[in-house]
Amino acid sequence: MPLTPENDCLFTVTGTVQGVGFRPFVARLAAQLGVRGWVRNDTTGVTLRASASVATLAEFERRLRADAPAVARIATLAVRAATTADLPPLPATGFLILESASLAVVPTAAVTPDLALCADCRRELATPTDRRHGYPFINCTHCGPRYSILRELPYDRPRTTMAVFAMCPVCQREYDDPANRRYHAQPNACPDCGPHVELCDAHGVIRATHTDAVAASASALRAGQIVAVKGIGGFHLFVDATNDVAVRELRCRKHREEKPLAVMFPSFAAIAAVAELSDEQRQLLASPAAPIVLVRRHDKTPLATSLAPGNPWLGVFLPYAPLHVLLLGAFGDPVVATSGNLSDEPLCTDNAEARQRLGAIADLFLQHNREIARPVDDSVVRTSAIGPILLRRARGYAPTPLTLPPSAQLDEPLLCVGAHMKNAVAVTVGDQLVLSPHIGDLGNAPAAAAFARTVELLSQLYGGKIARVACDVHPDYASTQYAEKLGVPVVRVQHHLAHILACLLEHGGGPERVLGVAWDGTGYGSDGTIWGGEFILVDRVARTAQRVAHLRPFRLPGGEAAVREPRRIALGLLHAAGMDVDTAALGFSGAQASLLRDALARGVNAPVTTSAGRLFDGVAALLGLRTHTHFEGQAAMDVEFCADAANGATAPLRLDVRSDPQSGKLLLDWVPALAEICATRHKLPAPELAAGFHQALANAIGEVAARCGVETVALTGGCFQNARLLELATRQLRARAHTVLLHRELPPNDGSIAAGQALAVAWGIAEVSP
Numbered sequence: 001m002p003l004t005p006e007n008d009c010l011f012t013v014t015g016t017v018q019g020v021g022f023r024p025f026v027a028r029l030a031a032q033l034g035v036r037g038w039v040r041n042d043t044t045g046v047t048l049r050a051s052a053s054v055a056t057l058a059e060f061e062r063r064l065r066a067d068a069p070a071v072a073r074i075a076t077l078a079v080r081a082a083t084t085a086d087l088p089p090l091p092a093t094g095f096l097i098l099e100s101a102s103l104a105v106v107p108t109a110a111v112t113p114d115l116a117l118c119a120d121c122r123r124e125l126a127t128p129t130d131r132r133h134g135y136p137f138i139n140c141t142h143c144g145p146r147y148s149i150l151r152e153l154p155y156d157r158p159r160t161t162m163a164v165f166a167m168c169p170v171c172q173r174e175y176d177d178p179a180n181r182r183y184h185a186q187p188n189a190c191p192d193c194g195p196h197v198e199l200c201d202a203h204g205v206i207r208a209t210h211t212d213a214v215a216a217s218a219s220a221l222r223a224g225q226i227v228a229v230k231g232i233g234g235f236h237l238f239v240d241a242t243n244d245v246a247v248r249e250l251r252c253r254k255h256r257e258e259k260p261l262a263v264m265f266p267s268f269a270a271i272a273a274v275a276e277l278s279d280e281q282r283q284l285l286a287s288p289a290a291p292i293v294l295v296r297r298h299d300k301t302p303l304a305t306s307l308a309p310g311n312p313w314l315g316v317f318l319p320y321a322p323l324h325v326l327l328l329g330a331f332g333d334p335v336v337a338t339s340g341n342l343s344d345e346p347l348c349t350d351n352a353e354a355r356q357r358l359g360a361i362a363d364l365f366l367q368h369n370r371e372i373a374r375p376v377d378d379s380v381v382r383t384s385a386i387g388p389i390l391l392r393r394a395r396g397y398a399p400t401p402l403t404l405p406p407s408a409q410l411d412e413p414l415l416c417v418g419a420h421m422k423n424a425v426a427v428t429v430g431d432q433l434v435l436s437p438h439i440g441d442l443g444n445a446p447a448a449a450a451f452a453r454t455v456e457l458l459s460q461l462y463g464g465k466i467a468r469v470a471c472d473v474h475p476d477y478a479s480t481q482y483a484e485k486l487g488v489p490v491v492r493v494q495h496h497l498a499h500i501l502a503c504l505l506e507h508g509g510g511p512e513r514v515l516g517v518a519w520d521g522t523g524y525g526s527d528g529t530i531w532g533g534e535f536i537l538v539d540r541v542a543r544t545a546q547r548v549a550h551l552r553p554f555r556l557p558g559g560e561a562a563v564r565e566p567r568r569i570a571l572g573l574l575h576a577a578g579m580d581v582d583t584a585a586l587g588f589s590g591a592q593a594s595l596l597r598d599a600l601a602r603g604v605n606a607p608v609t610t611s612a613g614r615l616f617d618g619v620a621a622l623l624g625l626r627t628h629t630h631f632e633g634q635a636a637m638d639v640e641f642c643a644d645a646a647n648g649a650t651a652p653l654r655l656d657v658r659s660d661p662q663s664g665k666l667l668l669d670w671v672p673a674l675a676e677i678c679a680t681r682h683k684l685p686a687p688e689l690a691a692g693f694h695q696a697l698a699n700a701i702g703e704v705a706a707r708c709g710v711e712t713v714a715l716t717g718g719c720f721q722n723a724r725l726l727e728l729a730t731r732q733l734r735a736r737a738h739t740v741l742l743h744r745e746l747p748p749n750d751g752s753i754a755a756g757q758a759l760a761v762a763w764g765i766a767e768v769s770p
Helices: 022-033 055-064 120-126 169-176 210-222 243-256 268-272 277-284 323-333 351-357 446-462 478-484 497-506 562-563 566-575 588-604 612-622 634-644 671-680 685-710 723-735 748-763
Strands: 007-014 036-042 045-051 074-081 096-097 197-199 207-208 225-230 235-242 294-297 313-316 337-339 366-368 380-382 389-392 414-416 426-429 432-435 468-472 490-493 511-526 532-539 542-550 656-659 665-668 711-716 739-741
Touching: 007 055, 022 036, 022 045, 022 096, 055 074, 074 235, 120 323, 197 210, 207 210, 207 351, 210 225, 210 235, 210 294, 210 323, 210 366, 225 323, 225 351, 243 337, 268 277, 277 294, 323 337, 323 366, 351 366, 389 426, 389 532, 389 656, 414 671, 414 748, 426 446, 426 748, 432 748, 468 748, 478 490, 490 748, 497 511, 497 532, 497 711, 497 739, 497 748, 511 612, 511 685, 532 588, 532 612, 542 685, 562 566, 562 612, 566 588, 566 612, 566 671, 612 634, 612 671, 612 685, 634 723, 656 685, 665 685, 671 685, 685 723, 711 723, 723 739
Parallel strands: 036 096, 225 366, 294 380, 414 468, 468 490, 511 711, 542 665, 711 739
Antiparallel strands: 007 045, 007 074, 036 045, 197 207, 197 366, 225 235, 235 337, 294 313, 380 389, 414 426, 426 432, 511 532, 532 542, 656 665
């Protein structure tokens, strides 16, 4: 907005501007330019009053936008002439940082995610003469905890879990000094006045404190012990990543059979010694978000073989908290750093809770006395030829808000409770959507309790009053059942439509008509069957969503049991195709095969699905890759990894796109592809067939898009975590002159469902015509 002629103006800034050093930046900029006034946090963001010549104020505004701290994210910056009602008045001289204003309005300020240790603090941490040398809680305005310590807005020390630590005179001077990097750094502390660490056993008996606790923890890791380490957003379970016996013991105690374990490395050099590392991956690892990044590991490494069985990729990250830096510095080698929980349970955050829930897993507990107000897991990213794919949105990324498009403004607060798997919840605040960090799967009581607690905390943070709630249409989802008990109007949103709308939200709502390709494992369809290989035409103006194409249906013998046994899905596919089945080759006994054949023939406990994820599972079994799975998505991952091993270009398998004479919709008929696999699997290498299967799917996506005649196509759903499929489909669509919309700020999996539910309510499009 152009400046008014007056030289006394009020600036209102929204976005991620609290907890990122924005007020100190404003004060320093004002001092440089000779601007008189004040700045403060409030429940909407940051407000500042500035007085100077018109030319100086114009330069002030330009620099506010151009030179803001790197981790700040300005959503809006409005300027108007100040009036006598804009209190407090201007100071006589200088520029002040005022106490935050708690206005009698619903908070709308963006909450800053937790930030990885910055280079300056890392340097001080390692400098023997620095007063914070070796201090596990060093931080400044550029790094440290934010969301995880916040109790309420606006973001100020008294409203965080640091409120109980009174700053010593030296820290207070730093906090008050505009020239200091810790000027108004809310978690500011030092060894004399801040939190401290201690090492104890499962009974709470303290073994060591302060630096001795870190050294003793490193010694325990060298001895093959498992150490639970309290970080920024919760506990990790640490174990020596080069000790296969210790890693296997961790898997046994944690009940995590084969799911990959993330590894924290002390340095880039340590990662490069065991894995390929691109410039893009280096940038992600060194970013303020510091996520876990999937890298392709070398064939022979000193790492434990049980870290990621059968998986060529390894999840790696660097120490992002000062305690991690100190511990890995003392230990010297990479460590497994997996979430501090039993498999499928929520993250532990409290010291006593951790000793109770993790007492049978961890030998020792490296804990501290800074309370974690909000649990935050680690984010996970993989790279691809067309950009990064966010697999889990948590620390470093969440809860950074997304802006709702102008066509999707909501007058009243809306709660969106997401899906059942990879759950995250969201609230709308004005024109912003605030999506919580990853919560996880809601299949047990502790997870459901963590979900309810997150809803409560997020709602309280932004006013506590919810006018409506959006949920999935699946009646058995824990999130749906929770929504139905809230006593407010409920809007049920079809699962795959929510996937598509989440992608559109990232692109400002997209054009008026978009073809959404939503491929995943499971979603409740509008016709009562299990969907998952869907093409849905969304017309924002007409407020309609129509299913225009899908995969050829097949049955899942045994229902949920088929998800854990890809061989059952292979049987269901071959039954639907009318093809002979060598059940013995799939590992079935005669009695098992007879029972499953009967279930398929009668349609008993064999639900119908169009799921692309389940199709991948069945192909994994037919290729001889896997008959049983130990975690969600494992068989589909096997098919991708197998295809990546193919040598050179491979011919696509045959996958026909034809019109269904009954419904008039397009069907992607996978039967010819399966026939090719069955006929050639003993002649051709499995990688060649797996690669041909991927190419066939990508070609079919392109053909459907062309026949639908829609320019813009959105790719979404858990199947597009598969980098190979995503790359091939995108290239195929672009070759046909389509505009392709992909996820960038949200994961393609169910972690984005809550965001799509919000757009569904705002647009009044919640159902899909079957």
